[in-house]
Amino acid sequence: MTCRKLKKVLTCNDFDVETVSKVVLEALFFKAETSYSQRAIASEAANVSFSHYVERAYKYRPVKIVEFEQPRQQCVVYLDLKREECAHLFPAGKVYSQVFHLGGQGFFFSAHCNMDQQSSFHSFRLFLGMQERGSVTFTVDYEFAARAKPTEDYVIKYKGNYKFMGGKAVGYRNLFGIPWTLFMSEESNYFINGVLHIRAELTVRQ
Numbered sequence: 160m161t162c163r164k165l166k167k168v169l170t171c172n173d174f175d176v177e178t179v180s181k182v183v184l185e186a187l188f189f190k191a192e193t194s195y196s197q198r199a200i201a202s203e204a205a206n207v208s209f210s211h212y213v214e215r216a217y218k219y220r221p222v223k224i225v226e227f228e229q230p231r232q233q234c235v236v237y238l239d240l241k242r243e244e245c246a247h248l249f250p251a252g253k254v255y256s257q258v259f260h261l262g263g264q265g266f267f268f269s270a271h272c273n274m275d276q277q278s279s280f281h282s283f284r285l286f287l288g289m290q291e292r293g294s295v296t297f298t299v300d301y302e303f304a305a306r307a308k309p310t311e312d313y314v315i316k317y318k319g320n321y322k323f324m325g326g327k328a329v330g331y332r333n334l335f336g337i338p339w340t341l342f343m344s345e346e347s348n349y350f351i352n353g354v355l356h357i358r359a360e361l362t363v364r365q
Contacts, residue, residue: 160186161221161257190221219257220244222268232262232363240270240355242343248272249339250281258290262363264297264323265290272339273332281339286330287359289323297323298364303334306356308348313358320364 160168168174169183223237238256248254249272256268266289273284289297302318321329335342335349342349349355 162187162190191223219255219267222256222259224259226261231365234259234261234361236268236359236361238268238270238357238359240357242350242353242355245270245283245355246343248283249343250274261299261361262297264295266361268357268359269328269330275333282333282337283335283339283342284330284332285334285357286328287321287361288328289325291325295323295325299323300362300364301329302360303331304358304360305335305349306351306358308351311351313356 165183165186168179171179220238220240225235227233236259240254244254248270251272251274253269253271255270258265258267260266266287269286269288271284271286272281274281285303287301289295291297298320300318300320302315304313304315306312307314316334317331319329323329341347
């Protein structure tokens with residue numbers, strides 16, 4: 160369940176308060192774990208007769224967020240995509256993240272397999288969109304990064320600033336600067352234990 164739905168369960172009067180509090184807190188702690196730890200916990204739980212830890216089929220991919228109010232409104236957003244999820248994007252698929260908020264505005268990521276018109280090869284495309292439509296304008300400093308081998312540290316791919324207007328998006332048609340076949344290959348530098356780790360740092364420009 161999403162965090163939003165878990166909050167609704169927590170405040171619902173149809174369940175025993177003590178039981179619901181225990182189960183919801185257990186689920187929230189599980190969500191806070193790294194992907195590797197989640198898989199380990201789920202694997203252990205699978206050995207018992209009943210397990211809470213069944214990964215849901217997300218329509219929108221979950222993100223993890225660290226938010227700051229001071230000295231400036233800022234958030235760091237983490238999006239993880241499994242290799243098989245990326246494989247399903249070829250040749251023209253899309254996947255969207257859950258909405259997250261910064262400065263009172265809703266944002267989301269969209270990942271695509273994109274055909275580069277100039278070079279005529281497919282590549283991994285990542286865009287950041289603002290949910291609000293209409294006359295709202297919002298300027299954000301952004302930085303896109305991804306974990307890469309051999310160090311497995313986050314490596315900055317692009318940074319800049321963008322003035323959002325309702326329904327607009329900013330991003331890159333070839334985030335990694337390589338063809339899709341190299342991005343998806345077994346020798347790819349960007350899949351670590353079968354997971355692509357993307358990070359975006361967003362700051363509201365004063």
